[in-house]
Each structure stands twice: as structure tokens, then as C-alpha cells.
Amino acid sequence: MSHHRSQPWHLPKRAVAAAGGIVASQSLRAAQLGARVLAAGGNAVDAAVVTGFAVGVAEPWMSGLGGGGYMLVQRAGEPSAQVVDFGMVAPRGLDPADYPLAGSAEDRAADLFDWPRVVGDRNLKGAASVAVPGQVDGMRLALERFGSIAWRDALAPAIALAEEGLAVDWFTALGIAVAARELAEFEAARAVFLPDGLPPTPGPDGAPRRLPLGRLAHTLRRLAEAGGRDFYEGAIAESIVREVRAAGGCLDHADLKAYRATIRPALEIPYRGLTVSAAPGLTAGPTLARVLNRLEAALPIGREPDVPDAAAYRTYAEVLHDAYTERFATMGHANETASPSCTTHISVVDSAGTMVALTQTLLSRFGSKLLLPETGILMNNGIMWFDPQPGRPNSLAPGRRPLSNMCPVIIGRRAEDGAEEAAPWLALGASGGRRILPAVAQILSFLVDFRLPLEAAFHQPRLDASGEPAVTVDDRLPEAVFEAVAAALPARRGALSVYPVLFASPNAVLREAGRNAGMADIASPWSGAVAADAAGKSGLTSDLSTEDCRSRRMTRPPA
Numbered sequence: 001m002s003h004h005r006s007q008p009w010h011l012p013k014r015a016v017a018a019a020g021g022i023v024a025s026q027s028l029r030a031a032q033l034g035a036r037v038l039a040a041g042g043n044a045v046d047a048a049v050v051t052g053f054a055v056g057v058a059e060p061w062m063s064g065l066g067g068g069g070y071m072l073v074q075r076a077g078e079p080s081a082q083v084v085d086f087g088m089v090a091p092r093g094l095d096p097a098d099y100p101l102a103g104s105a106e107d108r109a110a111d112l113f114d115w116p117r118v119v120g121d122r123n124l125k126g127a128a129s130v131a132v133p134g135q136v137d138g139m140r141l142a143l144e145r146f147g148s149i150a151w152r153d154a155l156a157p158a159i160a161l162a163e164e165g166l167a168v169d170w171f172t173a174l175g176i177a178v179a180a181r182e183l184a185e186f187e188a189a190r191a192v193f194l195p196d197g198l199p200p201t202p203g204p205d206g207a208p209r210r211l212p213l214g215r216l217a218h219t220l221r222r223l224a225e226a227g228g229r230d231f232y233e234g235a236i237a238e239s240i241v242r243e244v245r246a247a248g249g250c251l252d253h254a255d256l257k258a259y260r261a262t263i264r265p266a267l268e269i270p271y272r273g274l275t276v277s278a279a280p281g282l283t284a285g286p287t288l289a290r291v292l293n294r295l296e297a298a299l300p301i302g303r304e305p306d307v308p309d310a311a312a313y314r315t316y317a318e319v320l321h322d323a324y325t326e327r328f329a330t331m332g333h334a335n336e337t338a339s340p341s342c343t344t345h346i347s348v349v350d351s352a353g354t355m356v357a358l359t360q361t362l363l364s365r366f367g368s369k370l371l372l373p374e375t376g377i378l379m380n381n382g383i384m385w386f387d388p389q390p391g392r393p394n395s396l397a398p399g400r401r402p403l404s405n406m407c408p409v410i411i412g413r414r415a416e417d418g419a420e421e422a423a424p425w426l427a428l429g430a431s432g433g434r435r436i437l438p439a440v441a442q443i444l445s446f447l448v449d450f451r452l453p454l455e456a457a458f459h460q461p462r463l464d465a466s467g468e469p470a471v472t473v474d475d476r477l478p479e480a481v482f483e484a485v486a487a488a489l490p491a492r493r494g495a496l497s498v499y500p501v502l503f504a505s506p507n508a509v510l511r512e513a514g515r516n517a518g519m520a521d522i523a524s525p526w527s528g529a530v531a532a533d534a535a536g537k538s539g540l541t542s543d544l545s546t547e548d549c550r551s552r553r554m555t556r557p558p559a
Contacts, residue, residue: 015455015519018531021350022518023047024507026062026431028528029167030055031520033157034348035535037149044350045073045146046154048358049139051346053158056135057216059526060166061175061365062344062431065219065231066379068134069343069360070279072266073146074410074424076353080268081277081410081424084145086138086261088131088363088382089401093250096396099123099388115388123383123396125182127249129368131382131402135360138261140228145263155224162217162376165210168200171525172208174499176200179365188214188371189378216376232256236375243372244379266410271296272448274425277410284407284437287327291441294319301449308450310484313463313477316445317485320438320465327467342366343431345408349509349516351532355424357408359431407436411444425511430521432504434466439504447510454510458519461496462503465489472502496523 016022021038025031034051038044048071056064063069068088074081102117115123122128143154166172176183177199183189184197192214193200202208223230230236237256244251266277269289276292278285299315308316343361361380362368368381385402387394394403408429428443430436439462446457461474463485472494473482485491494502505521507529518529 012459013455013520013522013528015453015458015517016529016531017515017517018533019351019515020532021047021348022509022516022529022531023051024347024509024518024520024527024529025051025055026344026505026507026521026524026527027055027058028520028526028530029161030058031346031528031530032535034346035530035532036157038348038350038532039535042149042350043147043352044348044354044356045142046149047350048346048348048356049143049147049154050157051348052135052139052358052360053155053220054161055344055346056360057158057161057213058166059175059344060213060378061179061362062342063135063360063362064367064378065135065223066130066133066367066377067360067362068131068380068382069138069358070283070406070408071138071142071359072277072279072357072408072410072427073142074277074355074412075146076423079412080275081266081412083264083266083279084138084142084261085264085279085281086134086141087282087401087404088134088380088385089255089259090131090383090386090396090398091249091251091255092399093252093255094383094396094398095250096388096390098128098250099383099396101388115384118388123386123388124364124381125185125369127244127247127251127368127370127379129381129383130244130249130251130370130379131385132251132255132259133380133382134259134261136223136228136231137259141261141263151227152224155220159217159220159224162213162220165212167208168211169202169208171498173199173201175365178499179369182369183366186369186371188373189366189369192371193366214371214376215374219375219377232259239374240372240377243374244370247370269293271411271444272301274448275412276444277412279406279408282401282403284405284440287323288407288409288437288441290323290326291319291437292444294322295441295445295449299445299449306450307452307460308446310478310480313473313481314484314488316438316442317463317465317471317489317491320441321467321471321489323437324434324465324467342433343406343436345429345431345505345507347427347429347507347509347518349424349427349511349518351516353423353511355410355427355509355511357410357427357429359406359408359429359436361404361406361431405434405436407440409440409444411448423511426508428506428508430504430506432501435464435502435504438462438464438466439506443506443508454508454517454519458506458508458522464494464503474503498523498525
């Protein structure tokens with residue numbers, strides 16, 4: 001029997017190169033707003049915070065005030081990166097007994113993780129799935145420690161976006177439609193995202209219509225005036241707790257008041273004489289360390305061809321497969337299933353060379369689907385990160401942090417043996433659940449091991465080996481690659497497409513010889529990199545000095 005296959009699109013994107021700063025984001029509009037901050041003299045952290053708040057409004061299904069994440073920062077001239085940890089935490093009043101399994105072990109949940117189903121899907125959607133959000137405090141702490149602009153200025157672009165409303169083009173319509181069944185279950189979310197009970201569509205002339213976002217602009221204005229801790233200790237906190245508890249959740253005032261984002265040293269992973277900095281702890285960082293350690297030993301470099309061959313892809317598949325087997329056994333997230341991308345990543349470099357890699361999320365698409373009418377905040381469903389079965393590495397527990405797949409990284413030079421001053425070289429990350437790590441590892445390898453230019457590395461097809469029964473091999477790769485992978489592990493073909501996202505959605509910025517380059521996901525119609533030099537001129541990705549980037553090989557920096 002023949003299988004339906006869509007014809008893949010071939011929509012190449014060009015890297016952006018400039019002497020000034022660059023912001024790369026899954027939302028081109030948000031990236032432009034961040035780049036304007038750089039153009040006005042702000043630093044990379046200022047731009048990342050502005051872009052992070054803006055993308056939460058522009059892509060509400062991905063991230064927002066009700067979510068959490070991780071930010072890596074490495075300032076120019078500093079030898080190491082630091083991590084702003086604003087991950088979500090289970091409420092202290094959470095009782096695992098309130099999440100009874102629905103039936104047999106074969107009755108599985110139908111979202112990001114293939115956990116046994118919980119009665120009423122309480123861990124997936126609604127108020128009982130809400131964890132303590134860290135987004136606002138993470139942005140507050142990052143700006144206070146590393147930024148240079150005022151808090152209210154950091155929120156101003158997001159406020160303007162919220163006042164405009166959500167622009168509905170075909171990609172917005174798709175983003176809402178794939179979650180429409182569950183959005184329809186929640187009155188406030190239905191009222192905002194499903195006008196007339198159906199997903200919105202753009203106007204017949206192609207001009208986007210606007211969806212009002214309820215009280216979100218008002219809340220952002222309040223946050224700008226009252227300060228970030230108002231979200232945790234002030235009027236906004238009062239409203240959040242009141243509405244979440246009224247809807248059946250256990251989040252309380254003490255949970256919010258006690259929440260603090262933290263700054264700690266990055267996990268440093270040596271690779272080919274470079275230092276790969278990642279978030280430590282309950283992230284994909286420790287698993288990335290295992291992957292890179294294996295790749296350095298197993299993947300020959302300095303030989304032809306200058307792009308990965310069949311043997312290299314087989315090595316990628318085997319190393320990633322083994323790393324995920326270990327991850328599932330020791331850290332959790334076994335049986336995580338395919339799902340739409342529901343996270344966002346932002347990479348920033350400024351003119352001085354400071355870099356930021358920021359990944360933020362609501363977890364599932366539209367998080368818990370619980371939109372709070374008083375504030376317009378869409379809440380996360382961080383409880384879904386936990387295994388509902390007791391006695392597992394990642395089991396539900398009150399006050400506990402769950403294991404996440406986020407993997408923002410910064411790769412830096414090392415000032416040793418008379419080499420040049422330590423400096424960040426590349427900021428990289430992606431969205432896409434457990435598919436994030438394979439994408440980050442392969443792009444890093446393309447750049448370092450095969451010395452591909454940034455643009456070429458993003459166009460080089462990838463595979464995904466992240467614990468599913470079969471390795472997914474990009475349709476664009478030759479048959480020899482597929483056969484090599486299939487000889488080692490079960491394999492299937494998959495297309496690079498807008499939906500579903502089978503190979504994650506990455507973006508990156510790179511600095512070499514005093515110049516910067518940026519690149520965004522080639523498959524997404526919204527993603528883009530924007531140079532500060534061009535930020536005030538248009539909303540489109542700048543091709544300023546692109547030929548300089550395309551005509552020469554971006555090599556890895558010397559150790």
C-alpha cells in the first residue's frame with residue numbers, strides 16, 4: 001500500500017553578517033525588536049530579555065509570562081559562561097495521589113511524554129498541571145545582573161505587541177488549529193484563540209487580522225511599573241493564585257513568594273580544544289556532555305569529505321541513541337513521544353562579543369491551556385514533565401524541579417598556552433522537545449568537526465535519534481546515509497517541514513575575527529536573524545554583508 005507523502009519545500013535562508021550585534025529568534029518580529037535595542041546601545045542581555053518578552057506575546061503557544069527556562073550568558077573577555085536558571089518547580093502543596101493512573105500500562109498519555117495516562121489528564125492540562133513559573137523572575141535577575149537598560153524599557157516592546165493583538169497569518173492559524181480541540185475545553189482560552197468557536201484565519205487579501213489578547217497588555221504595564229517581583233508577591237501574584245486555585249490547582253502564595261531564579265556556573269564540556277558551556281542539572285546539558293565525549297573519540301576529523309558522510313551519520317545515530325538510553329535509565333523522560341514544537345530559543349551577540357543563548361517554554365503547545373482572564377496570562381503545564389509513576393528518577397513530588405530537554409549552549413575559546421583572550425565564539429540552541437539535543441549536537445559538529453560555514457551548517461540535513469523506536473533520517477540525505485544508519489539501528493525517513501517539526505528548530509549566532517553572523521531555522525516561515533545595523537530599516541532579515549559570510553568558510557577558532 002502506498003503512503004501519502006508531502007512534497008518537501010526548498011526554501012533556503014541566508015545567513016546575516018554584520019560588524020554590529022545580531023539577534024536570532026523563531027519570531028522575526030521579536031528579533032527585530034531585540035536588534036533595535038542593540039542598535040540603541042544595549043548589550044546582548046538587554047536584547048535577549050526584550051526579545052524573550054516579545055516572543056511570548058508574538059508566539060503565545062510557545063512561551064510567555066507563565067513559563068520558564070534557562071539563559072546562558074558569556075560576556076566578552078570572560079573565560080566562562082554563567083547560567084540564569086528560571087526553571088519551573090512543582091507547587092509545595094502538590095500531592096502525587098491527586099494524579100492517579102487511569103488504567104493499564106498500555107493506556108498512554110497523548111502529549112509530549114508517553115507516560116501512563118492520568119485520570120482526567122490532570123497532569124497535561126488545566127490548573128492541576130500548572131507548576132510555579134520562573135520566566136518573569138529569570139528576566140528580572142538577568143537584567144539586574146548583566147543588563148544595562150531599565151526594567152520598564154525591557155517590557156515596552158512586548159506591551160506594544162500585546163496592545164496590537166496577535167497577528168493572524170497562515171502560520172498563526174496552523175499554530176492555533178493543531179491545539180484547537182484542547183483550547184476549546186477552556187473558556188478563557190477559547191474566547192481569545194477560537195473566535196466564533198473556530199481557529200482564526202487571515203483575511204482573503206492576505207492581510208493579517210488581529211486577535212485581542214485580553215488583559216495581557218494591562219498585566220505587562222503593571223509589571224513594568226510595579227517591578228518583576230509583583231508577579232510573585234504583589235497584585236499580579238494575588239490574581240494568579242486566586243484564579244489558579246479557583247480552577248482546581250494547588251499553586252499558592254507561598255509558592256510564588258519563595259520562587260527565586262538563580263545564577264550559577266555553566267557546565268563546561270571540553271570538545272576539540274574548545275569549551276562548550278551548557279546548563280547543568282536537570283536539563284539536556286549532562287546528556288550533551290556524554291554525546292560530545294563519545295563523538296570526540298569516535299568521529300575522525302581532518303579528512304575528506306568536508307561534509308558528514310554515511311559513516312559520520314551512523315556515528316551520530318549510535319552515539320545519540322546510547323546517550324538517550326542512559327538518560328532514560330538515570331534521569332527520566334523514558335518513552336517521550338513526538339509532539340509539536342512548543343518551546344522557543346533566542347541567540348544574541350552584541351558588538352562587543354557578549355553572547356546569550358536563551359531557551360524558554362510553556363512546555364506543551366499553549367501550556368496548560370489555562371488562560372487567566374484577570375491577567376491574560378497563559379499558564380504552563382510543567383507538571384507534565386514529571387513521571388506520574390512513583391519510584392522513578394523523575395517522579396511527581398512537591399517542591400521538586402522536573403527534568404527538561406532544554407539545551408542552550410555557548411561555545412568559547414580557551415585562553416591557554418599563549419592563545420588569544422578567552423571569548424565566546426558561538427551561541428546555539430533550539431526548540432523541539434527531546435529533539436533539541438540531537439539538533440544542537442549535530443550543528444555543533446558540522447561547525448567544529450567539518451568546519452562548515454554557519455549558513456551551510458544550518459542547511460546540512462540532520463537525523464534525529466532521541467529515543468523513539470526508529471531513528472528519523474532527513475529525506476534530503478542520500479540513500480547511502482540511510483542504509484548506514486539502518487544497518488545499525490531501526491530507521492525511517494522523514495521530511496523537513498513546517499509541521500510536524502521532526503528535526504527541532506535551531507538558531508545561532510557566531511563571532512569570528514571581530515564580525516558577527518546569525519542564522520535561523522530554515523524550515524520555519526517566521527524565524528530569522530536581524531542585524532542591529534538594519535533593525536531600524538525594516539522588519540525583514542538583513543542580508544547586509546551576507547556575501548562576506550557566504551564566500552568564505554567560517555572556521556572554528558583556535559584552542
